[in-house]
Amino acid sequence: MAYDExxxxxxxxxxxxxxxxxxxKMFGGLCFLLHGYMVCGVHAGGGMFRVGKPREAEALAIKGAAPLSFTGRPMGGMVEVTDEALADDPRRAQWIALALTNAASLPLK
Structure with a gap:
């Protein structure tokens, strides 16, 4: 199943x-990267944000987020969001800000 364009x-x-x-294109969807580091993406059924472990609790506190677990095990520092949550401009802006902060904190590739 394709992601929502x-x-x-x-x-x-x-x-x-x-x-x-x-x-x-990765994880069966489309990811957005900052200087080569994943920030966020969209996949069938929702989206994901790489917020980093220091910001994970803050991201999970936003309605519609859950720990990302493609393999059945949670991936630290990553959150998954529903289609509905992803379509909500204020919530999406919060997750993007957290994810951009994370990506900007990483060393240049």
Missing amino acids: GLAQLMRDDLAGQDGISEK
Whole structure:
């Protein structure tokens, strides 16, 4: 099942003014990267954000988020969100801000 292109466009628009953003198909969906580090993505059924472990609790406190667990085991520092939550502009903006903060904190590749 393919990801929702409308949700991908929302993320694309949110990140449009950010230098260093690229797109890459991965995890059966589309991911957005900052200087090569994953920030967020969209997949069938929702989206994901790499917020980092220091910001994970804050991201999970936002309604619609859950620990990301593609393999059945939670992936630390990653949150998954529902389609409905991803479509909500204020919540998506919060997750994107947390994820951009995480990516910007990582060493340049």
